Amino acid sequence: MASEEQLSAIKGAKVLMVGAGGIGCELLKTLALSGFEDIHIIDMDTIEVSNLNRQFLFRQKHVGQSKAKVAREAVLKFRPHIRITPYHANVKDPDFNVDFFKQFNVVLNGLDNLDARRHVNRLCLASGVPLVESGTTGFLGQVTVHVKGKTECYECQPKPAPKTYPVCTITSTPSKFVHCIVWAKDLLFTKLFGDKNQDNDLNVRSTDASSSSEHAEDVFERRADEDIEQYGRRIYDHVFGYNIEVALRNEETWKNRNRPRPLYTKDVLPPQPVEQNGNKDKASKTCDPTSVSAMAYLGLKNPQDLWSLKENSEVFLEALKLFFLKREKEIGQLGFDKDDQLAVEFVTSAANIRAASFGIPLHSLFEAKGIAGNIVHAVATTNAIIAGLIVLEAMKVLQNDVKSYRMTYCLEHSSRKMLLMPVEPFEPNKSCYVCSETPLTLEINTHRSKLRDFVEKVVKAKLGMSLPLIMHGVALLYEVGDDLEEDEVANYAANLDKVLSELPSPVTGGTILTVEDLQQELKCSINIKHREEFDEEKEPDEMVLSGWTPALAAEKKTKTSDNGPSSSNASQAVQPEPEDDDELEIILKDPEILSAGNKRKLSDISNTADSEVSRVTGEMQAKSHVEADDTHTDTAMLDGNSDISKKKRVQQ
Amino acid sequence: MGKEGEELTEQETAIYDRQIRVWGVDAQRRYSKSHIFVSGLKGTVVEFCKNIVLAGVGSLTLNDDRFVAEELLSANFLVPPDENITRGKSLAELCCESLKDFNPMVSVSVEKGDLANFDVEFFQKFDAVVISCCSLLTKKSVNAKCRKLPRRIAFYHVECRDSCGEIFVDLQNYSYSKKKNEETIECQLHCPSFEEAIAVPWRSLPKRMTKLYFAMRVIERFEVLERCNPGDTCADDLPNVLKLRKELCEAQCINESQIPDSLLERLLASEHEFPPVCAIVGGVLVQEVIKAISGKGDPLKNIFFFDATDGKGIIEDISNVNS
Numbered sequence: 001m002a003s004e005e006q007l008s009a010i011k012g013a014k015v016l017m018v019g020a021g022g023i024g025c026e027l028l029k030t031l032a033l034s035g036f037e038d039i040h041i042i043d044m045d046t047i048e049v050s051n052l053n054r055q056f057l058f059r060q061k062h063v064g065q066s067k068a069k070v071a072r073e074a075v076l077k078f079r080p081h082i083r084i085t086p087y088h089a090n091v092k093d094p095d096f097n098v099d100f101f102k103q104f105n106v107v108l109n110g111l112d113n114l115d116a117r118r119h120v121n122r123l124c125l126a127s128g129v130p131l132v133e134s135g136t137t138g139f140l141g142q143v144t145v146h147v148k149g150k151t152e153c154y155e156c157q158p159k160p161a162p163k164t165y166p167v168c169t170i171t172s173t174p175s176k177f178v179h180c181i182v183w184a185k186d187l188l189f190t191k192l193f194g195d196k197n198q199d200n201d202l203n204v205r206s207t208d209a210s211s212s213s214e215h216a217e218d219v220f221e222r223r224a225d226e227d228i229e230q231y232g233r234r235i236y237d238h239v240f241g242y243n244i245e246v247a248l249r250n251e252e253t254w255k256n257r258n259r260p261r262p263l264y265t266k267d268v269l270p271p272q273p274v275e276q277n278g279n280k281d282k283a284s285k286t287c288d289p290t291s292v293s294a295m296a297y298l299g300l301k302n303p304q305d306l307w308s309l310k311e312n313s314e315v316f317l318e319a320l321k322l323f324f325l326k327r328e329k330e331i332g333q334l335g336f337d338k339d340d341q342l343a344v345e346f347v348t349s350a351a352n353i354r355a356a357s358f359g360i361p362l363h364s365l366f367e368a369k370g371i372a373g374n375i376v377h378a379v380a381t382t383n384a385i386i387a388g389l390i391v392l393e394a395m396k397v398l399q400n401d402v403k404s405y406r407m408t409y410c411l412e413h414s415s416r417k418m419l420l421m422p423v424e425p426f427e428p429n430k431s432c433y434v435c436s437e438t439p440l441t442l443e444i445n446t447h448r449s450k451l452r453d454f455v456e457k458v459v460k461a462k463l464g465m466s467l468p469l470i471m472h473g474v475a476l477l478y479e480v481g482d483d484l485e486e487d488e489v490a491n492y493a494a495n496l497d498k499v500l501s502e503l504p505s506p507v508t509g510g511t512i513l514t515v516e517d518l519q520q521e522l523k524c525s526i527n528i529k530h531r532e533e534f535d536e537e538k539e540p541d542e543m544v545l546s547g548w549t550p551a552l553a554a555e556k557k558t559k560t561s562d563n564g565p566s567s568s569n570a571s572q573a574v575q576p577e578p579e580d581d582d583e584l585e586i587i588l589k590d591p592e593i594l595s596a597g598n599k600r601k602l603s604d605i606s607n608t609a610d611s612e613v614s615r616v617t618g619e620m621q622a623k624s625h626v627e628a629d630d631t632h633t634d635t636a637m638l639d640g641n642s643d644i645s646k647k648k649r650v651q652q
Numbered sequence: 653m654g655k656e657g658e659e660l661t662e663q664e665t666a667i668y669d670r671q672i673r674v675w676g677v678d679a680q681r682r683y684s685k686s687h688i689f690v691s692g693l694k695g696t697v698v699e700f701c702k703n704i705v706l707a708g709v710g711s712l713t714l715n716d717d718r719f720v721a722e723e724l725l726s727a728n729f730l731v732p733p734d735e736n737i738t739r740g741k742s743l744a745e746l747c748c749e750s751l752k753d754f755n756p757m758v759s760v761s762v763e764k765g766d767l768a769n770f771d772v773e774f775f776q777k778f779d780a781v782v783i784s785c786c787s788l789l790t791k792k793s794v795n796a797k798c799r800k801l802p803r804r805i806a807f808y809h810v811e812c813r814d815s816c817g818e819i820f821v822d823l824q825n826y827s828y829s830k831k832k833n834e835e836t837i838e839c840q841l842h843c844p845s846f847e848e849a850i851a852v853p854w855r856s857l858p859k860r861m862t863k864l865y866f867a868m869r870v871i872e873r874f875e876v877l878e879r880c881n882p883g884d885t886c887a888d889d890l891p892n893v894l895k896l897r898k899e900l901c902e903a904q905c906i907n908e909s910q911i912p913d914s915l916l917e918r919l920l921a922s923e924h925e926f927p928p929v930c931a932i933v934g935g936v937l938v939q940e941v942i943k944a945i946s947g948k949g950d951p952l953k954n955i956f957f958f959d960a961t962d963g964k965g966i967i968e969d970i971s972n973v974n975s
Contacts, residue, residue: 030927049666053670053706054707078729078732379675381935382939384932388932389928417967418964418967420958421965422962
């Protein structure tokens with residue numbers, strides 16, 4: 001039962017929830033039960049079948065409807081007299097600006113992607129509203145509190161960037177199944193069914209090495225009057241047979257690698273289309289395009305089964321055929337979607353055929369779907385626990401009880417007897433470019449890289465800005481917005497294609513650029529350093545951004561354990577890309593590290609003032625006290641970097 | 653079930669996709685064939701029921717004949733606060749209606765009667781028994797009944813008071829598998845019954861035992877002496893509770909300071925529940941029950957404590973040294 005002061009703080013509070021998914025449903029319920037009366041909730045998503053095992057406010061009949069709106073209706077049934085304001089919208093919409101944020105006493109995140117988390121973090125900093133952030137994967141979870149000037153902001157610790165693979169690993173020398181998935185999803189699928197105008201490396205190696213470059217251009221187009229079966233087999237033979245043969249000609253590549261085996265339909269499948277024993281009517285009568293299935297047509301039922309090369313080849317040809325027969329209208333504009341059954345089937349089969357060719361173990365559709373869709377493992381219970389912890393932190397924030405703020409980790413196995421481990425929050429990182437205005441340094445080849453590269457790879461991807469404005473001194477180099485004049489738009493478009501040193505106001509070594517996002521009210525300066533060469537494998541972007549030093553611990557005493565995010569099999573599929581399931585979760589700090597630090601005795605324990613965050617000079621910035629135990633206070637070091645690198649991810 | 657029943661249906665695979673990615677198809681299959689009994693439908697158990705049904709258990713049987721009163725609903729999101737709906741129905745009946753709607757693939761039913769009167773055979777059909785809001789005597793006797801059956805039944809008792817919660821786990825002799833460094837290893841553990849656990853002399857417990865354990869035992873004892881139901885205590889009872897603490901601490905030869913006044917005071921004033929704590933403790937409980945049923949992962953042995961004041965969720969092993 002909450003105390004009187006707590007109750008009045010709760011009653012009078014206006015809170016913003018971002019996300020009505022796995023954590024969001026639990027959070028909205030617990031807030032309502034706890035006595036919160038004015039809750040605003042933003043979520044752009046609609047309800048899907050795979051949400052129903054844990055997003056308990058939703059039912060089968062709600063599939064396709066707005067999460068925020070359905071969640072509101074469901075909660076009003078048991079708490080009819082509170083106010084819930086839903087927004088079926090993207091939190092990055094300009095309507096949700098600093099003024100919008102300022103009306104709230106606290107913001108509670110139950111988000112699924114890094115991009116939105118960073119955006120909300122910046123708006124909270126700009127509007128001075130405290131943020132309670134959360135995340136779960138499988139049985140692991142965490143809740144953190146971010147209050148400007150008092151605790152670190154969400155971005156004080158660097159977040160792992162999505163892993164990118166060198167192009168040639170994907171196009172020519174895959175060694176892991178995930179490489180085959182990326183090839184099937186981002187190259188082949190896009191080439192056949194997506195935007196034809198997009199750059200695509202699918203044929204890079206074959207056109208380089210062969211004389212048939214003009215032929216390669218249209219090899220993926222279905223010729224007029226070409227039989228669909230014929231077309232499918234031609235594509236198959238081209239990508240799994242011919243392209244492999246071409247690649248094999250480059251002896252250098254295979255010196256230290258296993259040579260792949262070219263695969264042709266004539267070797268894998270009977271010459272004539274086989275009579276299927278599956279249910280043909282099912283496939284042909286279905287009218288909903290998302291339920292068209294090659295698997296069902298072929299009589300393959302269990303998504304957990306491992307298909308043979310022959311079965312994969314049949315699924316490949318069937319899926320391709322079904323796209324042309326049942327979903328022709330969408331061809332040319334399809335993007336991979338993990339909830340698109342036929343797309344998953346196509347990508348699974350293509351990845352498996354490629355894997356077979358390269359001697360990589362094959363995977364089931366269920367597994368392939370998880371990798372291709374960056375699906376985050378999720379269970380209802382962790383979300384319920386995390387939502388409870390969010391509400392506890394929110395109550396402290398509302399009472400401005402700074403001393404009691406905690407980051408809490410939910411663990412799979414107990415560590416020092418603890419399953420739920422509270423840790424005192426960190427101070428702001430003084431070198432954080434988001435909350436401390438620290439300049440960044442960018443190494444880049446100013447004679448080769450274009451402004452477009454800078455905007456896409458640094459400003460958008462690394463700095464997470466959505467409406468950037470780039471200035472060199474007083475000269476505007478680039479700007480986005482609805483209110484620009486036509487000549488400005490043309491000007492900026494022209495700038496994008498210029499290399500940095502040839503811009504109207506040339507950017508060279510020593511230049512300081514100012515990059516600003518007006519919506520996020522974030523401004524930072526970047527010192528440009530010219531560099532001639534970059535390592536193709538390690539620095540495929542041809543640029544290196546630094547200066548945003550993580551709060552590092554000089555000394556690190558970790559022990560290996562099967563606890564926590566580092567090695568749990570529940571945390572494999574974490575990847576900070578927006579294309580996730582409803583709760584992507586980032587667990588940055590391995591709690592094991594927190595618990596494995598030095599121990600020292602303190603005479604008084606229950607006095608929290610004793611264990612306030614202490615600062616060590618130099619590199620040893622992040623030093624934290626684990627919440628005092630009865631007779632001990634354990635001091636632990638946090639190493640932001642190692643935590644991240646320890647974490648396993650499915651990478652693309 | 654025949655061979656066909658072994659496979660998960662297409663619908664099950666679609667709905668449980670994300671959790672199958674956590675615990676695997678085998679565990680899901682075992683889970684969907686298991687039967688769970690709960691008694692005492694206050695906030696924590698309601699949280700438990702929600703998650704157990706969502707995750708696709710075989711069946712859930714609810715027991716709570718109480719009629720709805722305001723304080724019973726303070727952390728209940730299954731029952732609308734509308735007299736037209738709640739009139740004349742027991743808490744179990746009302747919760748049952750809502751829970752059925754959560755997941756049509758799960759069979760949810762009500763078992764009327766007093767928990768203390770169910771006989772040994774009654775519990776035979778369940779894989780896990782979860783009880784709450786009952787007296788010390790009932791706790792002991794239900795636990796003992798579960799232990800009399802030839803088939804192992806996982807027993808749990810859960811109680812939240814104010815911002816604190818406690819889960820007691822009795823898995824008897826239990827073997828399970830867990831993954832360690834990519835390998836699956838077989839493990840064994842032996843749990844004491846509730847009666848055995850609380851009989852362990854306080855002095856023989858580890859020095860750093862959570863104070864909450866002792867405080868819960870004092871309140872539990874107090875409720876026996878006063879013949880009142882769990883949660884029916886109030887702040888006015890403090891002087892008598894402090895007297896009882898003195899007696900117990902003297903008998904157990906531990907210092908009274910192990911059980912602070914402020915903690916007892918908090919636990920006494922527990923008429924209304926604290927919903928975030930119900931969510932947290934209920935969530936941990938579900939995780940444990942799923943582990944026990946699937947035989948996968950380290951279960952907690954044998955008491956879990958949560959206190960919102962320090963935010964710690966702690967596992968203590970309170971077993972008889974000789975067992």
